[in-house]
Amino acid sequence: MTNAALEPPASASGRNAPVDRRRLRTERGRELVVDALLAFYDDGDHQPGAAKIAARAGVSERTVFRYFDDLDSLAAAAIEIQAARVAPVFVPPDPDGSLDARIAALVAQRSRIYAATAVTTRAAHLFESQSPAITRALKFRRTLLRDQLAALFARELATHHAGVGAELLDALDAATSLETIEQLRTVSGHSSRRAQAIVARTVRSLLAS
Numbered sequence: 001m002t003n004a005a006l007e008p009p010a011s012a013s014g015r016n017a018p019v020d021r022r023r024l025r026t027e028r029g030r031e032l033v034v035d036a037l038l039a040f041y042d043d044g045d046h047q048p049g050a051a052k053i054a055a056r057a058g059v060s061e062r063t064v065f066r067y068f069d070d071l072d073s074l075a076a077a078a079i080e081i082q083a084a085r086v087a088p089v090f091v092p093p094d095p096d097g098s099l100d101a102r103i104a105a106l107v108a109q110r111s112r113i114y115a116a117t118a119v120t121t122r123a124a125h126l127f128e129s130q131s132p133a134i135t136r137a138l139k140f141r142r143t144l145l146r147d148q149l150a151a152l153f154a155r156e157l158a159t160h161h162a163g164v165g166a167e168l169l170d171a172l173d174a175a176t177s178l179e180t181i182e183q184l185r186t187v188s189g190h191s192s193r194r195a196q197a198i199v200a201r202t203v204r205s206l207l208a209s
Contacts, residue, residue, distance in 0.1 A: 030067045030077075032057040037078045041119040046126055047071075076131045079124050083137060086116040090141075092148040099207065102152055106176065107200045111192055113145075114181045121178060146173045156207050168206060175202040 036057035040048040050071060054061040068074040089112045093105035124134050149172050150157065157165045174180065176199055184195040 026067070029059060029063060032059060033064055033067055033074065034078045034081055037074060038082055038120070041078075041123050044119075046123045072127060072130050075123060075127050076133045079120050079127075079134055080137060082120045083117075083141075086113075089113050089116045090144065093152055095152050095154065099156070099204075103200050103203050103207075106149075106152060106203065107196045110145075110176050110178070110181060110199065111196050114178050114185070115192070117178065118182065118185075121182075142177075145177070149173055149176065153207065168209075171206050172203060175199060175206060 033053060036053050037048065039056060040046070040053070045052075048056075050061050050064050053071075053074070054064050057064070064074070068077065089109070091109075093102060093109050095102065097105075121138075124138055128134050128138060146169070150169055153169075153172065157169060160168060181195055181199065184190045184198060185192070190198065
């Protein structure tokens with residue numbers, strides 16, 4: 001028996017090729033539309049119209065709605081795709097080392113996450129009430145970051161009884177949340193470095209109490 005017997009017939013391969021090309025064109029088209037919307041988010045425009053998105057993506061407005069049912073589903077897809085792209089910044093800090101080292105690692109990680117997700121997070125909050133997918137994604141992220149805190153400061157939390165430990169974890173979660181960093185950066189107008197110093201000071205004070 002030759003190796004040729006293990007290969008698909010030429011006719012079958014020919015039938016699959018147009019399907020594969022169409023699938024690739026569709027995936028590429030969806031990517032262009034998503035990237036166009038994400039570019040608007042970067043510009044601070046969180047609710048661009050379909051015509052603007054289509055023009056930026058280089059496709060027709062009709063094509064946008066061939067790929068997505070509506071603008072809400074497009075927004076949900078864009079936020080989900082961007083979350084996957086920035087997943088590496090969510091790697092948890094090393095739970096070993098001194099308290100100062102862990103606090104520094106935490107603050108640096110949260111600053112990286114904020115820098116990578118701020119624009120899409122603002123858009124996500126606009127659509128959260130309309131999209132169960134976005135609601136689930138934001139809830140997952142909040143739970144993930146809280147769980148990372150529990151692991152990072154397990155030694156310190158263990159010195160308190162359950163009720164106080166849970167309260168302390170709640171306080172740490174609030175102090176290091178992306179919403180708190182957003183407040184420091186956009187409302188209070190602090191630089192990234194200053195915001196990190198404030199968060200680090202707050203965490204240190206909470207753990208010393």
